[in-house]
Amino acid sequence: MLALTMGEPAGVGAEIAAKAWQALHADGPAFFLIDDADRLRGVPIARIARASEAAAAFGSALPVLHRPLPVPAVPGKPSTATAGAVLAAIEEAVALAKSGEIGGMVTNPIQKSVLTAAGFAHPGHTEFLGELAGTGVPPVMMLACPELRVVPVTVHEPLARAIARLTPELIVEHATITHAALRRDFGIASPRLAVAGLNPHAGEAGTLGSEDQAIVAPAVEMLRRQGIEATGPYPPDTMFTAHARPTYDAAICLYHDQALIPIKTLDMAGGVNVTLGLSIIRTSPDHGTALDIAGKGVASPGSLIAAIRLAAELSESRRKSA
Structure with a gap:
């Protein structure tokens, strides 16, 4: 059983949750929603008092932990x-996952600007979840x-600052956490990591920038010394082609757009955000709150459905590896 959080109430979260239930209620994976039941429309609702009641209700109604x-x-x-x-x-879903009452959580998109204005001190979901369910690693x-798994080493920060922060140690840290998650949660016995270069043509032997030789290549060598199958740095313009993708299990990318552009181009509707390094399973659709179409009934549940299915798969893989 999975918990789905409400996300930004003014966004499309409630709509896509209802559509996800319509798509999954016959065969699962089963989930319940933590939300205000009075605002949900379009599907039968079953108000539940605890997570354990959700499975029995899921086939005929969307189970909801009513939180006005x-x-x-x-x-x-x-x-x-x-x-x-x-x-x-979010806090309630984390608590349920940490207690073992649910197999994992799926978060609807939040509106970070609104939360920040209300005093939220974290850049986003990922950092907040790290505080709530961290394991001692970022x-x-x-x-x-x-078709693809990508991990950005730097995320929501200006590109100049992201490049200035890059070090071999930072790349190794992210790659090591990714390697462990691929083994534990994705069931890949010997993960293969491809590390992207920073500059065009991965610096072309230093003629197009020194960072690939000074920062990225040493990180790859450090990973190899740890026994991790890591290769690179690869020219970013060729490592995401159909020919290259089957040669690795995850791409370690150096900044936000380097990771997100290829995956959103390949599968905008089915991409899923997964937080690695937590004590719990957490996934999320790879899109925002879509305020511009909220309330119009046109939001696609595709990414949320993919996030629910992946969370169930990861939960089962983690259970087997325990």
């Missing part, structure tokens, strides 16, 4: 008044679809 919002949600118009409820849903973001 302090003010009504207006589609497309987020309010700081609901920030506390959004964060409380939480790492992976984006996954059937």
Whole structure:
């Protein structure tokens, strides 16, 4: 059983949750939603008092742990008044996962600007979850679809700052966490990591920049000395081709767009955000709150359905590896 959090109430979370239930209620994976049951429309609702009641209800209705919002949600118009409820849903799902009552959690997208305005001190979901369910290593973001898995070493920061922060140690840290997760949660016995270069043509032997020789190549060598099958640095313009992708299990990328552009080009509807390095399983759809289409009934549940299915698979793999 999985828990799905409400996300930004003014966004498309409730709509895609209902559509995901419609798609999955016959065969699963089963989940319940932590949300205000009074605002849900379009599907039968079963209010549950505890997570253990969700499985029996899932086939005929969307199970909901009813958590009333302090003010009504207006589609497309987020309010700081609901920030506390959004964060409380995440905290409750984490607590249920840590206790073993559920196999994992799937988070609907949050509106970070609204949470920040309300006093939220974290850059996003990933860092917040690291505080709630950390394991002593930094939480790492992976984006996954059937054709590709990517891990950005730096994420939500200006490109100049991201490049300035790159060190061999930072690359190795992210790659090591990724390697462990591929073994434990994805069931890959001997993961293969491909490390992207930073400059065009991976620096072309230093003629197009020294970072690949000074930072990336040493990181690859450090990983190899740890017994991790890592290769690179690869020219970023060729490592995501159909010919190259089957040669590795995950690509370690150096900045946000280097990772997200290829996966969103390949599978915008089915990409899933996975947080590595946690004590629990957490996935999320690879899109935002979509305030511009909230309340219009046109939001696609494809990425959320993929996130639910992947969370169930990872939960089962982790259970078997325990």
